[in-house]
Amino acid sequence: MGATKRQGKAGQGKGSEAAAEPRSVRVVLLALMIAMLLAILDNMIIGTAMPTIVGELGGLAHLSWVVTAYTLATAASTPIWGKLGDLYGRKGIFLTAIVVFLLGSVLSGMAQDMGQLIGFRAVQGLGAGGLMVGVMAIIGDLIPPRERGKYQGMMAGVMALAMIGGPLVGGTITDHLGWRWSFYINLPLGAVALAMVTAVLHLPKKERSTARVDYLGAALLTVGITAIVLVTTWGGTEYAWSSAIIMELVALGVAALVGFLFVEARAAEPIMPLHIFRNRNFTLMSVIGFLTGFVMFGAVLFLPLFQQSVQGASATNSGLLLLPMLLSMMVVSLISGRMTTNTGKYKIFPIVGGGLMVAGLLLLAQMDTGTSRLTSGLYMAVLGAGMGFLMQITMLVAQNSVEMKDMGVASSSTTLFRTLGSSFGVSIMGALFTSRARDAMAERGGSAATSQSAQLDAASLAKLPEHVREAYQFAVASGTQAAFLLGGIIAVIGFVAAFFVKEVPLRGAGPQPDPEGEPGAGADGAASARSRVKEIA
Known part of the structure; x- marks a missing residue:
């Protein structure tokens, strides 16, 4: 009798959930x-x-x-x-995180010199770290994985939209309102989000954790990440790769990360629990x-x-130059997310994606001074x-x-690995680009041409003599080829890794047997995921 009553309630609630869930989820x-959008x-x-900022505040160096x-x-x-969200x-x-980001935005807009701007941008960055991981974790809390693909596809669309529209919006705001409004524009958007x-x-109520925050682990991880980012940012540009400061940063980063692993293995509530990396799929997704x-x-x-x-091409609408890549990324992300929701299958996507990424990079590595915009757009x-x-x-x-x-x-770990990957990519591909471009410039233009365009400054291209300009274009094409060829070789690792992904049933896909060694799947996971969606109604 009691079971029948519960089933009746469940059946009755199913209709209301179907009506309430789409509206509530869409608002959230x-x-x-x-x-x-704020962070990106x-x-x-x-x-x-x-x-414009440099022109007013100075501090070009x-x-x-x-x-x-x-x-x-x-x-x-x-x-x-990420860890604080799990705990509290x-x-x-x-x-x-939103408040910290908006505070950093206000302070950055009020900066009176370059030193203040740099400091306030760091405050903004602190908030941005919480925005990115918070969005993904909240989606993870609210939406069952079977349904999550379509929503995360929309997030990829937001990322593409920001990359396309950001430079256009920035140019318009700077020209008509002044550079300070490049920061103040975050306030109305942030207020709406808040x-x-x-x-x-x-979200379901969470009891305040009595566990002590792993401050030592957090400090060691922060030092390690800071050292890595500085090495990839400064190496080959501000300082030679073999310089003392780069070597010291490398040593500091390695020591901090080794210490971090030691501390995390013993911490009661680690900032980044090492046991999550025992899961093959998680480790592969990080890679x-x-x-x-x-x-x-x-x-x-x-x-x-x-x-x-x-x-x-004109530099004014620089965001539009990437339109073929970003639109393709947005459309495919939306389609693959929808297909994941409809079928519950996902292993094929990293395999196909890895193959296309390798192919695209190798195609881009073929571009030269005779490549048309249509061809490069297709690549x-x-x-x-x-x-x-x-x-x-x-x-x-x-x-x-x-x-x-x-x-x-x-x-947060997945977001961090992607962030570190971008830092390494810009640095390593940039170093290879610069080296190859300088060699090509010397080959085509001689030492005089090399000295005239040593900065490879695209803005001054029109001022160069014709033979130097042609040498410069050849140098840029050669550097681009080398950078994308390296990217293609690196991407092969991801393509191979995708074949080792184990297709574990997504929570929320209906009753499933609990696969051995893969946490979070099964009927209980599905039920708890569905109940979390109802919490926001």
């Missing part, structure tokens, strides 16, 4: 997309405003630190935000995420340079499709590979 999703759009907007401070703070804080509740930590998250997001970041941000750096310098579309298959599936599989109590750590 909109707030999360705004929050993610900010860097894209600032890039176009930097010449420290220009790179405006970006580096933000990147460092974001990377170092990401795993800490996702909603409060996420709202705190209000919506506060009013609509209702694939790292390689995707490596390739993506390298492409974002070198493709506009090639199109402006070799193909004569970019192939690369974008590969990344579209990989961008969100890495997060989905990683989250499905851990228990719910480690959702924040899984989200």
